[in-house]
Amino acid sequence: MEFLVASAIGILTSGGIYLMLRLRTFPVILGISLLTYAVNVFLFASGRLTTGAPPILRDGIETYADPLPQALVLTAIVISFGMTAVVVMIGLGAFLGSDDDHVDDQPEAETNTAAVKDAPEARS
């Protein structure tokens, strides 16, 4: 099981990093999602791998699962889920506004956006 979990984390992380390096909004968001899945599994594994063990003290049971990483993962999932939603909205707004989904600054786009920026501030 150790090999399975470790390779799952590794494959998710490498896939996430590859997608992030594509520098277009959609692949980058997908890549970050993969990376957050990888980190969630990693956090789980930080409490040692156990199967079928209860997290709460009971009579007559010797092995327990560590409940704290589960709480940490829950927090991490909620935060990353919300963040992904936020970045999708902002990325969509930027794409619709400038008709360009590059994440990095484009040399020619620099002048266009500068011209747009000088226009009166649009209400969000």
Add this chain to the structure above:
Amino acid sequence: MTHWMVAPIILPALVAPFIVLAARYHIGIQRVLSVAGVLVLIAVALGLALQAADGTITLYQLGDWAAPFGIVLVGDRLSTMMVLLTAVLALFVLLYAIGSGWDDRGRHFHALFQFQLMGIMGAFLTGDLFNLFVFFEVLLIASYGLMIHAGGNARLRAGVQYVLFNLIGSTLFLFALGSIYAETGTLNMADLANRVALVSPEATVGIRVAAVLLLLVFAIKAALVPLHFWLPSSYAEAPAPVAALFAIMTKVGAYAIIRVYTMIFPPDLAVTSGLHDVWLLPAALVSLAIGMAGVFAAKKLDRLVAFSVIGSVGMVMISISLFTPTSIAAALYYIVHSTLAGATLFLISDLVRTSRANVDLTPQPVISGNALTAGLFFIAAIAMAGLPPLSGFLGKLLVLDAAYESDLMVWIWVIVLGSSLISILGFARAGSILFWKAHSVQAEEGAAPMPRPATLSYVAVGGLISLLVAHTIFAGQVHGYTTKMATQLFAPEPYIAAVVDTPGKLSKPKEGY
């Protein structure tokens, strides 16, 4: 146990939803509530700072659960001073936002502003690493909203970069926390300090990885070269008052480095030896050089200020990475100075933008209020570049003095002094193009007169500058206090004892468990 410790977090957390729910359509009521909230925050922060001034360490156990099972807030000299600095900065930034009308150009400025304060205060006060992550996220979520406040394509594009970069930073933070927990089984800072010291010298791989990952995360937050790429465009495109508030955010990273690497991974710990002098110090020197070169090369005033922030972070980090009590004291003095100076410069760049439509460093007709704005820019630039007589000069002197016994003393002195010269040239060039060459350019016939910045805007900028002047005049007292702070940081035993030994629920296991 009094409950004042938790007030800096609870108060903005209550004011913000109240503003959204009760005053959504009334900008006037929002302003009153927001300013009142920040004023109360300053009073509370002042009380906490006075309480901690004699070296008392105040512990607050949330829900009365004893550490390390519960989450604790800890107020010592350093954290209460940072809380006070944030609250005071927030007041002037808020006054500027109200005076310039930035808060009315989009929705929910004041609510997001209060949430941002909540996150920053929490990050300074918490005594738990996972809680630090959560408060980082709170301040980041609010900052995403503030960053794209008032909209516009350039701002949205910069916002996407900012959010993505910080998401990657958060993921790294979680990896670091996971490896720390796997190695030690705790995330409470004081408890960690005890357990990391017990790690056997043969099995240090995991804890080393965790220490480096954690340093990377804080370096991203502090915008240390080469992890600074998110800063220039996001700070330059963010609304000016927001950028001015963000001036404290890079200091959150610096604070976290000071806290974690004096207590959990102290400089004499064998596990992390080499991290400070081999890695952090060169990165800090490069940050300072690149930041000040960026000041000289910038084509726009807002980018210039953003690069000067990177340079000042480099300066703070040089001092921190020496990790002696004198250098940490110098770094803390410089942190206060550079926060105020950076915020002032962002606000001044907005004063220029108000009456000029853009902040390109090209000769354009004279802006309204030219003399006053030029004077304010002159003072703030002197402070940021580190010329006498203002606090930047004193801070730089303290850093140079602290570096005197370092092995890399020559490098530090050469880069600090050389980059100072470059930044002076950069600020002088910007100021002369913006304010002096403007006199030789004729305004177009029939061009509509540009609006003049509001008086309240000038009051806010003047207030920040007077704080800088006070920081210079009372430099002796402030530096004495930061020296005491550094002494407290390098003797963390009372802090650890206060956290671990204070009784609460679950602290004494009963028979049979």
